[in-house]
Amino acid sequence: MENLRSKLDTIEVDSSNEQASGDEEPALSSSAQAAQASVTSSQSTERPKFVVRTDNVKSTITDKKSLLIDALKRRYKIQYEAIQPIPYIKERLYCVDKVFVEGGTEFYSVRGTADKSEWVRVNSYRDIFTDSRIKSTRRIIEAGAGYGKSTVTLQLAYDWCNGLESSPLKEVDILILLRLRQLGNVKSIYKAIKLFLVPDEPQIKSSDIKNIIERCSSVEVIMDGYDEYPDKDKHTGSDVDRIITSDLFADFDASLATRYLPKDYDRCNTKRVRLVGFDKKARDQYIRKAIAGDDEEIVEEIKRALKDNPILDDLCQVPLLFVMFAHMTHEKEYFQTFKSVTEFFRHMIQCFHDHMRKKSLDKNTRKHMSEYEMEHTELSNVAFEGLSNRNQQLSWGKKVLGKRLGQPFYEHYILVGILVEEEVADVTNERNPLKHTPQKIETRFYHKLFCEYFASFALVLKVAAARNADKVKTILDKIDPFDLQYLYRFSCGIDATVGSKIIKYLKGRTGCGKLAILCILEQAGDKDDIKKSVREICSKVFFLANEDSKLLQRFSIQLLDIASKCDYFNLCVGGM
Numbered sequence: 001m002e003n004l005r006s007k008l009d010t011i012e013v014d015s016s017n018e019q020a021s022g023d024e025e026p027a028l029s030s031s032a033q034a035a036q037a038s039v040t041s042s043q044s045t046e047r048p049k050f051v052v053r054t055d056n057v058k059s060t061i062t063d064k065k066s067l068l069i070d071a072l073k074r075r076y077k078i079q080y081e082a083i084q085p086i087p088y089i090k091e092r093l094y095c096v097d098k099v100f101v102e103g104g105t106e107f108y109s110v111r112g113t114a115d116k117s118e119w120v121r122v123n124s125y126r127d128i129f130t131d132s133r134i135k136s137t138r139r140i141i142e143a144g145a146g147y148g149k150s151t152v153t154l155q156l157a158y159d160w161c162n163g164l165e166s167s168p169l170k171e172v173d174i175l176i177l178l179r180l181r182q183l184g185n186v187k188s189i190y191k192a193i194k195l196f197l198v199p200d201e202p203q204i205k206s207s208d209i210k211n212i213i214e215r216c217s218s219v220e221v222i223m224d225g226y227d228e229y230p231d232k233d234k235h236t237g238s239d240v241d242r243i244i245t246s247d248l249f250a251d252f253d254a255s256l257a258t259r260y261l262p263k264d265y266d267r268c269n270t271k272r273v274r275l276v277g278f279d280k281k282a283r284d285q286y287i288r289k290a291i292a293g294d295d296e297e298i299v300e301e302i303k304r305a306l307k308d309n310p311i312l313d314d315l316c317q318v319p320l321l322f323v324m325f326a327h328m329t330h331e332k333e334y335f336q337t338f339k340s341v342t343e344f345f346r347h348m349i350q351c352f353h354d355h356m357r358k359k360s361l362d363k364n365t366r367k368h369m370s371e372y373e374m375e376h377t378e379l380s381n382v383a384f385e386g387l388s389n390r391n392q393q394l395s396w397g398k399k400v401l402g403k404r405l406g407q408p409f410y411e412h413y414i415l416v417g418i419l420v421e422e423e424v425a426d427v428t429n430e431r432n433p434l435k436h437t438p439q440k441i442e443t444r445f446y447h448k449l450f451c452e453y454f455a456s457f458a459l460v461l462k463v464a465a466a467r468n469a470d471k472v473k474t475i476l477d478k479i480d481p482f483d484l485q486y487l488y489r490f491s492c493g494i495d496a497t498v499g500s501k502i503i504k505y506l507k508g509r510t511g512c513g514k515l516a517i518l519c520i521l522e523q524a525g526d527k528d529d530i531k532k533s534v535r536e537i538c539s540k541v542f543f544l545a546n547e548d549s550k551l552l553q554r555f556s557i558q559l560l561d562i563a564s565k566c567d568y569f570n571l572c573v574g575g576m
Contacts, residue, residue, distance in 0.1 A: 065212045071198040076157040085327045087417025087446045096154045099290040104276035107134045128273050129168035136271040141257045143275035145449045146320030149257040153224045173216040184230030185427045189239035195425040219252040226258035233263045277317035302329050340522045342493025352416045372412045383451045384458035388478045398441040456490035463498045493522035
């Protein structure tokens, strides 16, 4: 018996509980099982006790922590070294540090009552984590489509991985950066980390991750793209929801990047931050850093193209649009002027297809390419169905989508760069053992803005077919204007008649007056159509505020000029 006890004293017992993460029960080693069998068959009445060697456990945890950190850094490196400013130029990838430029960052300063609160500018994205006025364990980073939320998160990952002295996360033990679009059907944060961040590290299980995190003094959790999260605003009991409401990781820092505020979050402890886009200084810095270097001629050429078109100059406050414009202007000998974001996007998509046609030497292939560019009805239907569902679908199985679109069409849009493929874990059951979790290929749009653009063609057809305002309302009530403003704007830019119906609807929907103004800007109809829309907007009290974008302020003034000639509006000006 003494020899048996001696053996039991040296057995290392895994104190983690895999079932806590929805995974398999950890099994004892064969030697431990043999020891247990020996004890059971013994005639002794003394019950042996397992003695956990705490020094060995601590050593194991420390070793696995190092493995976890190394695996995380390898994963983040793959992500931050694959920045692709122009989708169709796949051979030209950038490290985030080579293209990242500071845009405007503000935080929401609460002063007593809501009417005294305001957005206050800070100097850097790093201030989100270091400014004492924003200090908290919970923060929400808000920004519209294309404003660089994901790029900021990748820059933070780059800073942490490379141990930059200027990094606000330099003292953080572990950085967890998750893309929420991948986390459908995954309730456990530990399993999500295993599946999507360290799937290739066989020595790390989700139970190990749980043990490591619980023993860390400092962990930063960044969850990117809540607006793309399949389970957003649903009470599923997932760890993502529990983190947002501070029911999990209450002592750790957690940041949520999203287009809009979740319905349920820890309002007492959550600080709000927003990205407000590129000013002239940021644009100049990007051109020099990512495109021109010290070539002043190229710098001036791109800046001149912007200056020649004031509408485009305003649109390029959106970093995604500016980055594409800057790179495409540099690639082409000319770049036409635009009157709206719809015109800009339409031309940009045409450039994608033109690039592929020039690379193809087969005339018949080029003919089909042109057909695919013009006839994309099924792709538009797929995009609209995904965005208008109560739970948005933003990715599709490769085989299913290829069959629905037709394989040649599908492959063309992959080559063009409008659609991209992504390998993800095939999670159909939370309790599947990790070692048996297969991988699958899912396809999504390069950016959600592209999904909104193609979906707008389907929306135009549906609104055009609507016989009355009630039918229009039934269609549009399913589309969140605060999440999908570009779907509305593109639709108005594609068809002016449909645009008038949409604008009338927005005018009657709470909080959508400013979006209605932006939709008027997209209309390509005659002056009578625009005047009619202006009359509808200005029939109610009209507000101008200093927190509005330059584009909205500028066009609001233009709208008021039209309205004054119609002599039909009420005006309330504040904060200009």
